[in-house]
Amino acid sequence: xxxxxxxxxxxxxxxxxxxxxxxxxxxxxxxxxxxxxxxxxxxxxxxxxxxxxxxxxxxxxxxxxxxxxxxxxxxxxxxxxxxxxxxxxxxxxxxxxxxxxxxxxxxxxxxxxxxxxxxxxxxxxxxxxxxxxxxxxxxxxxxxxxxxxxxxxxxxxxxxxxxxxxxxxxxxxxxxxxxxxxxxxxxxxxxxxxxxxxxxxxxxxxxxxxxxxxxxxxxxxxxxxxxxxxxxxxxxxxxxxxxxxxxxxxxxxxxxxxxxxxxxxxxxxxxxxxxxxxxxxxxxxxxxxxxxxxxxxxxxxxxxxxxxxxxxxxxxxxxxxxxxxx
Amino acid sequence: xxxxxxxxxxxxxxxxxxxxxxxxxxxxxxxxxxxxxxxxxxxxxxxxxxxxxxxxxxxxxxxxxxxxxxxxxxxxxxxxxxxxxxxxxxxxxxxxxxxxxxxxxxxxxxxxxxxxxxxxxxxxxxxxxxxxxxxxxxxxxxxxxxxxxxxxxxxxxxxxxxxxxxxxxxxxxxxxxxxxxxxxxxxxxxxxxxxxxxxxxxxxxxxxxxxxxxxxxxxxxxxxxxxxxxxxxxxxxxxxxxxxxxxxxxxxxxxxxxxxxxxxxxxxxxxxxxxxxxxxxxxxxxxxxxxxxxxxxxxxxxxxxxxxxxxxxxx
Numbered sequence: 019x020x021x022x023x024x025x026x027x028x029x030x031x032x033x034x035x036x037x038x039x040x041x042x043x044x045x046x047x048x049x050x051x052x053x054x055x056x057x058x059x060x061x062x063x064x065x066x067x068x069x070x071x072x073x074x075x076x077x078x079x080x081x082x083x084x085x086x087x088x089x090x091x092x093x094x095x096x097x098x099x100x101x102x103x104x105x106x107x108x109x110x111x112x113x114x115x116x117x118x119x120x121x122x123x124x125x126x127x128x129x130x131x132x133x134x135x136x137x138x139x140x141x142x143x144x145x146x147x148x149x150x151x152x153x154x155x156x157x158x159x160x161x162x163x164x165x166x167x168x169x170x171x172x173x174x175x176x177x178x179x180x181x182x183x184x185x186x187x188x189x190x191x192x193x194x195x196x197x198x199x200x201x202x203x204x205x206x207x208x209x210x211x212x213x214x215x216x217x218x219x220x221x222x223x224x225x226x227x228x229x230x231x232x233x234x235x236x237x238x239x240x241x242x243x244x245x246x247x248x249x250x251x252x253x254x255x256x257x258x259x260x261x262x263x264x265x266x267x268x269x270x271x272x273x274x275x276x277x278x279x280x281x282x283x284x285x286x287x288x289x290x291x292x293x294x295x296x297x298x299x300x301x302x303x304x305x306x307x308x309x310x311x312x313x314x315x316x317x318x319x320x321x322x323x324x325x326x327x328x329x330x331x332x333x334x335x336x337x338x339x340x341x342x343x344x
Numbered sequence: 345x346x347x348x349x350x351x352x353x354x355x356x357x358x359x360x361x362x363x364x365x366x367x368x369x370x371x372x373x374x375x376x377x378x379x380x381x382x383x384x385x386x387x388x389x390x391x392x393x394x395x396x397x398x399x400x401x402x403x404x405x406x407x408x409x410x411x412x413x414x415x416x417x418x419x420x421x422x423x424x425x426x427x428x429x430x431x432x433x434x435x436x437x438x439x440x441x442x443x444x445x446x447x448x449x450x451x452x453x454x455x456x457x458x459x460x461x462x463x464x465x466x467x468x469x470x471x472x473x474x475x476x477x478x479x480x481x482x483x484x485x486x487x488x489x490x491x492x493x494x495x496x497x498x499x500x501x502x503x504x505x506x507x508x509x510x511x512x513x514x515x516x517x518x519x520x521x522x523x524x525x526x527x528x529x530x531x532x533x534x535x536x537x538x539x540x541x542x543x544x545x546x547x548x549x550x551x552x553x554x555x556x557x558x559x560x561x562x563x564x565x566x567x568x569x570x571x572x573x574x575x576x577x578x579x580x581x582x583x584x585x586x587x588x589x590x591x592x593x594x595x596x597x598x599x600x601x602x603x604x605x606x607x608x609x610x611x612x613x614x615x616x617x618x619x620x621x622x623x624x625x626x627x628x629x630x631x632x633x634x635x636x637x638x639x640x641x642x643x644x645x646x647x648x649x650x651x652x653x654x655x656x657x658x659x
Contacts, residue, residue, distance in 0.1 A: 033590070049452075066573060
């Protein structure tokens with residue numbers, strides 16, 4: 019056996035030994051940890067531990083769900099019992115005393131998909147799990163400040179798109195439709211344009227320095243998807259040409275502004291793909307991630323859904339307004 | 345501050361050959377562990393549980409693995425072996441009860457939640473026993489009294505607890521209240537134990553089979569998919585058979601560069617290089633890096649193992 023193979027086997031052996039420890043020392047959640055989770059008193063690390071284990075363990079998962087249900091019923095019953103006057107006095111006292119007595123009380127609380135996400139006074143984010151430290155930091159900052167850091171490149175790109183659209187005329191004009199002035203997540207964009215009766219089409223995609231990177235050949239449809247992925251993290255320009263008889267019309271063509279778009283860079287694409295796996299229903303997490311990667315159309319969609327799930331919430335509205343202000 | 349090793353374990357750590365090692369382990373198990381395990385199980389489960397021997401056997405097996413690890417210089421030192429045995433036994437008994445009587449475990453959790461979230465009640469420790477009663481009785485010793493199942497209405501738990509305490513007139517062992525409610529609960533008639541098989545999906549043999557037919561590369565790719573903190577807790581402590589860090593093996597075998605490893609464990613490359621010779625890190629050091637407690641690091645690593653085990657066993 020050569021040295022490489024020996025090392026490889028030693029590594030496999032170490033990893034297998036590590037995994038075998040699952041059976042030697044199983045993790046189970048004790049009551050105190052389950053209660054703390056249900057009451058929203060867990061820090062982020064314990065939240066991750068509880069949700070990760072509960073998803074794997076039949077026994078602990080069942081106990082967690084049961085206590086969550088029971089605790090919710092208990093809270094509802096208590097609310098029902100309280101006479102209004104007592105409730106009003108208590109609420110006043112709570113509002114006055116919460117900052118003093120409960121340092122971990124939420125400062126922002128939002129319905130998000132099937133859960134309640136809270137930013138606690140001590141800066142901890144409760145109600146989400148599986149996030150990387152970066153995801154967590156982004157969401158915490160967005161909730162705390164009510165602002166989103168959309169990259170300047172995305173804003174400039176959006177302005178170039180607005181400039182192009184402002185030149186478009188009536189609905190019958192031959193024009194590119196999408197993608198224009200945006201960063202897209204897929205590295206295989208689909209191009210769309212308006213139809214010209216009796217025409218066939220050709221699409222050409224250029225790098226930011228006008229080097230051809232893709233061309234469609236002749237098409238009958240008014241949409242085309244690039245067959246090979248475009249390199250990520252780059253900006254592109256595209257044109258569509260309508261071929262009819264012996265004539266050709268290309269759009270956009272000078273003096274119109276260019277139809278520009280960018281493909282999301284590798285790091286952000288990976289980060290978003292991961293987030294879509296671990297938090298597929300979190301409009302907050304996805305909205306913030308899309309916004310801060312510059313994918314503003316997706317961010318708008320997610321944050322609008324967040325706002326509609328939180329009617330009347332100033333916090334959800336502030337995030338949406340912050341996105342639109344860029 | 346470094347922890348002092350329990351003197352009971354010195355003979356094991358000093359063992360120079362297999363015979364000395366076996367002799368030291370046998371002494372620890374028969375003279376120290378066995379009395380603690382038997383006493384703990386009797387206290388927790390009584391003498392009539394037919395599964396007592398199985399639980400005892402399971403605890404012994406865990407102890408043998410832990411002692412073996414200790415002798416190889418891996419894992420954290422044990423400052424009191426008897427206490428360690430007591431904790432392992434407590435958890436084994438607790439897991440056994442939760443698995444065997446899942447509905448009763450749910451009921452116990454609900455009662456406990458009410459006792460700590462309704463201002464009329466209180467729950468406290470009295471000489472290692474969990475005691476409950478009205479809030480004004482807090483910290484008093486338990487005074488077991490005959491209880492009447494007629495006081496319990498399954499769907500009105502808080503009112504039932506008020507009636508139970510009114511009848512007892514003083515604090516009760518928490519266990520006695522759970523027994524009373526369990527006796528009156530219809531739900532317990534549908535009590536279905538959680539099968540061992542549900543929890544044993546993660547048996548070691550599954551990984552050995554996996555390892556025999558898969559490559560280190562595939563194992564590594566699964567590790568890359570773990571959440572950041574779980575990855576760090578696992579990798580920074582990962583050991584090869586001799587007790588040294590397994591991280592250098594990743595670079596030697598070409599699976600990952602030092603920069604990639606640094607990225608995965610959330611440490612700048614230069615800093616990882618500076619601690620390279622200190623690897624594997626102990627749990628206290630990892631805890632300080634992650635802003636976690638030592639127990640959280642241990643639990644994060646267990647979560648990582650569970651996830652990997654689940655993913656690999658599904659292949």
